[in-house]
Amino acid sequence: GGAFTLAQAGLLDGHRAITHWNLTHLLREHHPQVTVVSDALFLHDDNIWTSAGTAAGIDLCLHLVRTTHGAETAATIARSMVTAPYRTGTQAQFIERPTPRADRDEDALASVREYALHHLDQPLTITDLAAHAGMSPRSLARHFQATTGTTPLRWLITQRLAAAQKLLERTDLPMAEVAGRTGFGSEVTMRQHFAGHLGTSPRAYRAAFRQPAGSNPIAS
Known part of the structure; x- marks a missing residue:
């Protein structure tokens, strides 16, 4: 993969890098000066x-x-590419395939995700989500990780961020209302998550990406 080319050129020396999970051992073996991360989709270093x-x-x-x-x-x-619009870099690479025995759990998890997306304005907890799925919190966490490659709460945060981004782009709602509608609870909490995941603030994001009414977002 591309990481091997960068490593051979010496560009990854002393840095963190990632490659396909099936090639991780080769990257470590041939380039010990690179810190190889094994459980993510993509990452950024220097x-x-x-x-x-x-x-x-x-x-x-x-x-x-x-x-x-x-x-x-x-x-x-x-x-346009018929692909998922929002998978975070910290999501695990390897997703276990559900077996026929797991079909019922998979349906329950799909129902949980749909429920959460329709109730983002509420302070959802893993206990709330587990109750909706008819599972214990520990069972929900285990099945969710195996199916999606991330935890229920990390997934929920990414969905809240995506919803907040859309509101910041499409509306002039006050920051406190954006935070309330997307379940962050307060502007301070929303700002912390924007800084941690997107490297910016909600106000800076709106200033950069606010779409004028009637504009075509793909034309920017």
């Missing part, structure tokens, strides 16, 4: 981006579009 294979490369490209042109533009591109 202005160098690496990803875990072809699909993760698409996720990385969409992430870069999202951070430079906004969530609406990234979502439009994702729809």
Whole structure:
């Protein structure tokens, strides 16, 4: 993969990098000066981006579009490519395939995700989500991780961020109302998550990506 080319050129020496999970051991073996991360889709270190294979490369490209042109533009591109619009770099690479015995749990998890997306304005907890799925919190966490590659709460945060980005792009709602509608509870909490996940603030994000009424987001 591309990480091997960068490593052979010496660009990854002393840096963190990622490659496909099936090649991680080879990257470590041939380039011990590189800190190889094994459980992520893509990552950034000192202005160098690496990803875990072809699909993760698409996720990385969409992430870069999202951070430079906004969530609406990234979502439009994702729809045209028939791919998921928002997978975070910290999501695990390897997703266990459900077996026939797990079909009922998979349906329950799909129901949980749909429920959460329709109730983002509420202070959802893993206990709330587990009750909706008819599982214990521990069982929900285990099945959710195996199916999606991330935890229920991390997934929920990414959905809250995506919803907040859309409101900041599409509306002039006050920051406190955006935070309330997306379940962050307060502008301070929303600002902390924007800083931690997007490297910016909600106000700076709105200033950069607010779409004029009637504009075509893909044309920006």
